Amino acid sequence: MRLNDLEINPSTQKLEIDIMEKNSSFMIVVSNGKARMTELPVHGETKIITHQGKVKRVKWDVGEEF
Template sequence: MKEAARLKIIEINPKTNRLEIDIMEQKGRFAVVVCDGKARLTELPAYGETKIITHQGKVKRVKFDEGEDF
């Protein structure tokens, strides 16, 4: 069974080329990644690393490495 995508698409207003995010609507910690006129939002894990992998100046993927304190 495939997991739901963790990167949510954020619409960019084509008339103004502006990105609007209601930060009060978001829960907890999050990051916004922008590349080539596309924007994605992802929630950050409570414990772990979130790596943004680039290739030739463009975002290739976002990797999550999660864990918990013992």
């Protein structure tokens, strides 16, 4: 699975991420009290599908240069 769960500190309700550890572009999606992270493709689209204000799925359309 491309989405990785992130821990939200239950006592402070904060999410801490060291962005200097990441070597590529990434996105974080927060919905319904959960946080998940994924790397973005080099060439392609990443779509976030929502329903009633909540994230239902994330779709990737990845291509490769010819």
